[in-house]
Amino acid sequence: MKSNLFITFEGPEGAGKTTVIQKIAERLAQENIDVLATREPGGIEIAEKIRTIILNPAHTAMDERTEALLYAAARSQHYFEKVRPALDAGKMVICDRFIDSSLAYQGYARGIGVDEVLSINEFAIGKKLPDITILFDLEPEIGLARIHAHGEREVNRLDVESLAFHQKVRKGYLQLVDRYPERIHVVNADQNIERVVEDVWALLFDALQ
Numbered sequence: 001m002k003s004n005l006f007i008t009f010e011g012p013e014g015a016g017k018t019t020v021i022q023k024i025a026e027r028l029a030q031e032n033i034d035v036l037a038t039r040e041p042g043g044i045e046i047a048e049k050i051r052t053i054i055l056n057p058a059h060t061a062m063d064e065r066t067e068a069l070l071y072a073a074a075r076s077q078h079y080f081e082k083v084r085p086a087l088d089a090g091k092m093v094i095c096d097r098f099i100d101s102s103l104a105y106q107g108y109a110r111g112i113g114v115d116e117v118l119s120i121n122e123f124a125i126g127k128k129l130p131d132i133t134i135l136f137d138l139e140p141e142i143g144l145a146r147i148h149a150h151g152e153r154e155v156n157r158l159d160v161e162s163l164a165f166h167q168k169v170r171k172g173y174l175q176l177v178d179r180y181p182e183r184i185h186v187v188n189a190d191q192n193i194e195r196v197v198e199d200v201w202a203l204l205f206d207a208l209q
C-alpha cells in the first residue's frame with residue numbers, strides 16, 4: 001500500500017467528515033499505516049488561534065477578504081509546521097478540510113472568485129494540492145439539522161449563514177469536482193454512518209494500491 005499520501009476530506013457542515021476520519025484512521029492503523037489526522041482551520045497552536053478569530057459568532061463585521069486571508073494564513077502555518085514534515089517523514093496525512101473549503105466557501109459562495117482565492121492560497125502554500133480528496137455530498141439542510149440536533153459542538157459564524165449561502169457552498173464543491181475530476185471523489189453522505197465509512201474505505205483502498 002502507498003503510504004505518504006496527503007488525503008483531504010471536504011463537504012458542508014455536519015456532513016460526517018470528523019466522525020468518518022476517526023474510523024478510517026483506526027482502520028489504516030490496523031493496516032500498519034502510520035497516519036496523522038489533523039484539521040483546518042487549526043491543527044497547531046497558531047492556526048487554532050486564527051480559527052477562534054474566524055469562527056467567533058460575534059465577528060459579524062469580518063470582511064470576506066479578511067476571512068479568505070485568515071484561512072490562508074492558518075493553512076500556511078499548519079501546512080509548513082505539521083503537514084509537510086509528516087509527509088516528509090513518510091506518514092499519511094488525513095486533513096479535515098483544506099484548500100477546497102476556501103475555494104467553495106470564499107471563492108464561490110462568498111463570491112470572491114475561485115481563481116482569486118486559489119492565487120492567495122498558492123502564495124500561502126505553493127501549488128501543492130492534496131493527492132486524494134473525498135467530498136461528502138449532501139443537502140445542506142440535512143447537515144445543519146444534524147449539528148443543531150446533536151449539539152456536540154458550538155454553532156460558529158459560518159454555520160449561521162443563510163441556507164442560500166450553504167446551497168452555494170454545495171454548488172461550489174460540485175464545480176470543483178468538474179475542475180479536478182482525478183483528485184476529488186464524491187461520497188453520498190446522506191446514508192447511515194457505517195455505509196459512508198464503507199464507501200470511503202472502498203475509495204481509499206483502491207487509491208492506495
Ligand SMILES: Nc1ncnc2c1ncn2[C@@H]1O[C@H](COP(=O)(O)OP(=O)(O)OP(=O)(O)O)[C@@H](O)[C@H]1O
Pocket residue numbers: 011012013014015016017018019020146147150152189190191192193196
Ligand atoms: N451519516 C450520518 N448520519 C447521521 N448522523 C451523522 C452522520 N454522520 C455524522 N453524523 C452526526 O452529525 C454530526 C456532525 O458530524 P461530524 O462532526 O462528523 O460532521 P463534520 O462534517 O465534521 O461537520 P463540520 O464540518 O460542520 O464540523 C455529529 O453529531 C455526528 O454524530
Ligand SMILES: Cc1cn([C@H]2C[C@H](O)[C@@H](COP(=O)(O)O)O2)c(=O)[nH]c1=O
Pocket residue numbers: 013039040041071097098099101102103105106156158159
Ligand atoms: C478550512 C476552511 C473552512 N471554512 C469553514 C467551513 C466551516 O464552516 C468552518 C470550519 O468549521 P468545522 O467545524 O471545522 O468544519 O470554516 C471556510 O470557509 N474556508 C476554509 O478554508
